[in-house]
Amino acid sequence: MAETENRITRRDFIRGTTCATLALAMGIGLEAQEKEKPLKLTKVMLVRDEKVFDKEGRIDPMVIQKMMDDAVTVLFDKKKPVEAWKTIIKPKDIVGIKSNAWGSLPTPDALEQTLKRGILDAGVDEKNISIDDRGVLGNKVFQKATALINARPLRTHAWSGVGSLLKNYIMFVPSPSDYHGNTCADLAAIWKLPIVKDKTRLNVLVMLEPLFHGVGRHHFDKKYTWKYHGLLVGTDPVAVDAVGLHIFKAKRLEYFGEDRPMTPPPHHIAFADTKHHLGTSDLEKIELVKLGWKEGILI
């Protein structure tokens, strides 16, 4: 028999009686709802620079450096980038930069080096810094890490809807398939494991040239990428992912001319909020600060 308790159906989303972000992820429209403005907002930085790519389409490390400098100084309300880094990283920290090595759209080397520069500037010894993705479980720095920086590009994903900041930590578990259930709905649970719990000081969602559509597993197709020239930066991975997802949806609407749902739905972002309470996915509770280039901003 079908279950009768605590069931959520498509109609619940249509009525707007459950999570708005989740409904949007599934391509289900919502009636506008009156919401009480929350007192404390989660800050997310969106920084864009039209010069981040050179004429050959390569990423300019100097521009990336400036984008990150601008993002962290405003995010942490400091005058200089080094002051911002020192608020989140202490000299005795052991720091892992969790990047993403997916061949078609990896975390850019220029960004990895910029993040490393910030950590060095905060006074951390170079031997206590490591950049890794698939080898984190066997990496001695990550094993002893007291702080993590999470950085990856946003892209569509064949099993989780989007490859997100939340999903980037799946390499911290010995058996990633344990978190594949319900198309990766509970990825946020990984963030409660001792190897990562409460260690993440900064999240950078790379929106330089995201992949906004794909079908099936081998789904990278250059025509579904676009040069957005952006980075999303924040301390709350759920909030940063939620903003990225909204930009994706806006891009898909612009490209396809209709609100085409993502398959599978990237509901792990909403569940990270509503079920795992890791952060907020509600745009009403997010203070989005936009810096730099505004053309084609989509949000």
Add this chain to the structure above:
Amino acid sequence: MSELIPHEIRGWKIQEEAKKYNRETIFEYIDGAGEVYRMYAFRELEVFRFTKPDEPDIVLEMFDMTASVDAFGVFTHGREGEEVCIGQGSDYRGGLLCFWKDKYFVCIYAEGTSEKALNTVLDLGKTIDGAIIVIGPKPEVLKYLPQGGLIENSLRFFHTHVSLNYHYFLADSNILNLDDKTDAVLARYDKSEGKSLLLLISYPNEDLAHLAFNGFMIAYMPEAQETHVLQTEDSTWVAAKTEHNVVAIVFEAVEKEAAERLLREVVVIK
């Protein structure tokens, strides 16, 4: 499966050892998307690599899906490209060729974009197509799909609740009692009276179909237990019926009559 694979094609030579993966080890190769294959009766994957000097490698993935219906199913899971008449159904986009034939689902791609390599991908597909002699049957449930207005490449064949929610979120719980013994097809229609979505599910017997239908009515459209047709909160219409061992549901019809008409076109003959 190696007996179906040529050792050389257009100067690309196969590397000696194929890598093999089963239902448990597939994640070592595919990561999270391995679950797509595990939603079907996937048995084994063999991965072959072809090399040629100064040309990109060509990778061939050959999935043994146990039965032709599941090879067809996994093929329909994600198709968006061009039909290139290889196998019993093919999809070619961006240098990636996927096709199914008999119990096999095959994907071939070049790790680069040379024209020779792209042409060889297609030639390799045709060669393997020719080597697979058996033509496998498609799922029985497909024969109940009305043909008028059917958007062919929207068709998805699957078994489980997870698959349904992958393609069209219906409910977090399994309100239609889907499992590996149910055959389901989801397809979009574009008719003169507008677009809609049709879900057909074939159960092992009539009792199970009726049980699932009643459960669905209670869970999804309790206001319409007598009429079986309802306008949902987004102003579209949903209509459902059960006939023999099949449950049929129309979603997102723009008019009540359109939902009922499409439903009437589903005729289950036993």
